[in-house]
Amino acid sequence: MKEVYFYATCLVDLFFPDAGMAGIELLEAAGVRVIFPQGQTCCGQPAFNCGYWEEAREVARTQVALFPKDIPVILPSGSCAGMMKNHYPELFHGQADEAQVRAFSSRVFELTQFLVNELDVKLTDLGEPVKVTWHSSCHAVRDLGLVGEPKQLIAQLANVELAPLTREHECCGFGGTFSVRQPEISGAMSCDKAADAEATGASVVLSTDGGCLLNVNGTLEAKKSPLRVQHIAEFLWERTRAR
Amino acid sequence: MHADTEIKFRDSAAKALLDPQLRANFRRAMDGLIFKRKAQFPNPRDLEDLRDLSTAIRSRSLLNLPALLEQFETQATKNGIQVHWAETCDQANELILGILRSKGAKTLVKGKSMVSEEMHLNAFLEEHGIEALESDLGEYIIQLDGETPSHIIMPAIHKNKNQIARQFSQKIKDAKYTEDVDELTAMARKVLRQKFLDADAGLSGVNFAVAETGTLCLVENEGNGRMSTHVPPIHIAVMGLEKVVATLEDVAPLYAILTRSATGQAVSTYFNLITAPRGAGEKDGPQEMHLVILDNGRSRIYADPQLQATLRCIRCGACMNHCPVYTRVGGHAYEAVYPGPIGKILTPQTEGVGVRHDLIHGSSLCGACGEVCPVKIPIPEILVRLRREATHEDVGSQVNGKGTGRTATEDWAWRLWALANKRPALYRVITWFATRFGNALPAGAPLIKDWTRTRTKPVPARRSLSERVRAKGVPHV
Numbered sequence: 001m002k003e004v005y006f007y008a009t010c011l012v013d014l015f016f017p018d019a020g021m022a023g024i025e026l027l028e029a030a031g032v033r034v035i036f037p038q039g040q041t042c043c044g045q046p047a048f049n050c051g052y053w054e055e056a057r058e059v060a061r062t063q064v065a066l067f068p069k070d071i072p073v074i075l076p077s078g079s080c081a082g083m084m085k086n087h088y089p090e091l092f093h094g095q096a097d098e099a100q101v102r103a104f105s106s107r108v109f110e111l112t113q114f115l116v117n118e119l120d121v122k123l124t125d126l127g128e129p130v131k132v133t134w135h136s137s138c139h140a141v142r143d144l145g146l147v148g149e150p151k152q153l154i155a156q157l158a159n160v161e162l163a164p165l166t167r168e169h170e171c172c173g174f175g176g177t178f179s180v181r182q183p184e185i186s187g188a189m190s191c192d193k194a195a196d197a198e199a200t201g202a203s204v205v206l207s208t209d210g211g212c213l214l215n216v217n218g219t220l221e222a223k224k225s226p227l228r229v230q231h232i233a234e235f236l237w238e239r240t241r242a243r
Numbered sequence: 244m245h246a247d248t249e250i251k252f253r254d255s256a257a258k259a260l261l262d263p264q265l266r267a268n269f270r271r272a273m274d275g276l277i278f279k280r281k282a283q284f285p286n287p288r289d290l291e292d293l294r295d296l297s298t299a300i301r302s303r304s305l306l307n308l309p310a311l312l313e314q315f316e317t318q319a320t321k322n323g324i325q326v327h328w329a330e331t332c333d334q335a336n337e338l339i340l341g342i343l344r345s346k347g348a349k350t351l352v353k354g355k356s357m358v359s360e361e362m363h364l365n366a367f368l369e370e371h372g373i374e375a376l377e378s379d380l381g382e383y384i385i386q387l388d389g390e391t392p393s394h395i396i397m398p399a400i401h402k403n404k405n406q407i408a409r410q411f412s413q414k415i416k417d418a419k420y421t422e423d424v425d426e427l428t429a430m431a432r433k434v435l436r437q438k439f440l441d442a443d444a445g446l447s448g449v450n451f452a453v454a455e456t457g458t459l460c461l462v463e464n465e466g467n468g469r470m471s472t473h474v475p476p477i478h479i480a481v482m483g484l485e486k487v488v489a490t491l492e493d494v495a496p497l498y499a500i501l502t503r504s505a506t507g508q509a510v511s512t513y514f515n516l517i518t519a520p521r522g523a524g525e526k527d528g529p530q531e532m533h534l535v536i537l538d539n540g541r542s543r544i545y546a547d548p549q550l551q552a553t554l555r556c557i558r559c560g561a562c563m564n565h566c567p568v569y570t571r572v573g574g575h576a577y578e579a580v581y582p583g584p585i586g587k588i589l590t591p592q593t594e595g596v597g598v599r600h601d602l603i604h605g606s607s608l609c610g611a612c613g614e615v616c617p618v619k620i621p622i623p624e625i626l627v628r629l630r631r632e633a634t635h636e637d638v639g640s641q642v643n644g645k646g647t648g649r650t651a652t653e654d655w656a657w658r659l660w661a662l663a664n665k666r667p668a669l670y671r672v673i674t675w676f677a678t679r680f681g682n683a684l685p686a687g688a689p690l691i692k693d694w695t696r697t698r699t700k701p702v703p704a705r706r707s708l709s710e711r712v713r714a715k716g717v718p719h720v
């Protein structure tokens with residue numbers, strides 16, 4: 001039986017555990033044994049992006065140590081997967097454990113990419129007809145080239161109509177510490193994203209990333225919009241699990 | 244120090260965001276440019292090939308920069324161009340003043356040049372009794388109002404037609420009010436024609452300098468570049484020292500990607516190759532040609548293998564056009580000569596990473612800039628590098644002002660963050676508290692206050708995923 005590690009990411013752990021559970025369930029439903037190391041915390045991206053590389057490295061090192069087996073590490077986040085896959089090698093460049101970290105990085109996958117490209121999952125839609133829209137996270141697209149996979153999964157759901165955003169590839173304004181360092185700009189971007197989503201007529205916005213979810217959902221809520229944002233894993237699991 | 248400078252970009256951006264006219268002007272203009280650029284690259288594969296080629300040409304040029312500059316100087320001098328070197332903007336200004344004074348020149352007509360903006364040349368000349376008139380239509384428009392460019396290739400893009408109509412009717416002698424673009428252009432043209440004929444000297448920028456031939460390439464759409472460089476008896480060109488390429492062959496792909504990335508044009512209306520002043524028996528061209536090559540911090544950037552990529556820039560402006568921050572706040576909010584993503588990496592390197600800490604952090608790191616940059620400058624990575632430089636003195640680099648953006652508060656915050664995230668037991672205690680009492684955080688708490696300007700307060704789930712996983716019996720080690 002195929003085995004994988006699951007890395008929740010701090011945002012999913014704390015704010016979107018349902019999405020994390022759904023990710024695990026989707027993998028298990030595809031016949032994969034999922035291992036969830038309990039010591040996991042954060043991938044280190046916030047400190048890395050702010051230039052605090054020593055701190056980021058200390059944390060990253062403890063994370064890498066939790067995944068000793070040579071099996072894939074699956075993340076329900078494009079941004080954190082991008083960090084672990086593409087930026088860890090940069091962060092550990094010239095360090096004594098660089099080779100070990102690189103080996104780890106090569107085993108990192110974002111959830112939807114793993115479901116489509118490695119497992120080739122087939123989904124059966126059991127839900128009511130619904131219209132959704134898709135927000136692609138910047139790091140997922142630009143760090144991982146994650147463009148088609150989530151849409152392929154959505155397309156497998158017979159009762160789901162996908163209404164695209166006008167500016168699908170534009171940042172939602174989260175940007176980690178950017179959201180509180182530049183709250184006015186970030187807020188303006190978030191409000192535009194929320195308005196774009198509302199204009200699609202969809203009843204749910206799907207995304208792969210906890211940061212975008214927190215941001216866009218909070219913005220929609222503040223606008224008293226009925227529209228909500230949901231992690232794609234949670235959406236897929238809700239629609240396909242046998243009840 | 245950065246505590247007050249940090250506010251700078253944030254404040255001016257916040258002000259810009261409150262101006263609906265400004266936001267609409269930028270959004271409309273940038274959408275147009277994005278659309279036109281896209282139309283020039285119907286096949287993504289071709290675009291990537293051209294980006295790869297252009298990146299390779301610019302990287303190779305930089306690799307051989309010292310030798311190419313030498314070769315260029317020799318060749319240009321042979322052609323009759325007088326080459327001058329300036330380490331600082333002050334030196335460059337003095338050089339130009341000296342040239343003008345030696346000829347008794349009182350008026351200078353200028354084609355568009357961002358390097359001259361960098362030098363604040365107009366103000367300097369004005370102080371010394373020399374009139375410097377901008378002849379690029381956009382530059383002319385903003386000069387009338389005493390403004391600075393808000394975009395590197397479309398300096399007046401923050402204004403719409405009606406605003407310009409009002410301005411012309413007030414500032415141009417005998418002008419009537421009209422919103423007809425052709426009539427407005429004709430008005431400016433009439434003023435400028437005479438200025439070209441009367442000017443004692445002309446000034447231009449340079450897009451590419453070709454080492455093998457000593458040629459200056461100038462890309463433009465209005466013909467004002469050609470007028471500024473050919474009509475007055477003296478032509479002075481200014482350029483940053485990174486502009487040189489080896490051969491004319493190198494220019495073709497760069498030119499092709501420059502106009503397409505910038506304005507979505509396959510070719511510009513004018514493409515000037517200027518190799519020498521007027522020769523014996525020739526009927527046009529300046530009698531005298533000068534080139535001022537400016538360093539202004541560039542050699543310091545050049546010395547760093549990663550940051551050197553900054554100098555690949557061909558000033559197309561695509562990174563601005565596609566930037567979600569720039570398109571909302573416009574160019575003036577940056578309070579820098581070069582706005583937008585390229586300005587965010589260039590300005591802190593020339594002015595100091597501590598003093599322009601505000602710019603380094605004015606990005607969500609979305610990566611749209613790096614994605615469109617025709618010479619693949621990894622702008623987000625460089626921003627992160629500069630954030631690191633701003634807060635750390637020990638990186639072993641020569642970045643201007645390194646370590647000067649460090650604050651005790653931020654230091655402590657990251658130290659505590661690392662502490663909590665390195666120790667699973669501690670992390671678990673924190674998440675336990677967050678899940679049970681996270682909702683109790685006061686809305687006025689720092690960070691939460693800024694977050695909730697436009698959003699509801701984030702509420703942690705009642706049980707963390709780690710807890711749920713344990714309860715469900717997912718294998719956990």
Ligand code: SF4
Nearest residue numbers: 556557559560562616
């Ligand atoms: S950084 Fe790249 S996209 Fe921006 S102006 Fe320079 S060449 Fe153009």
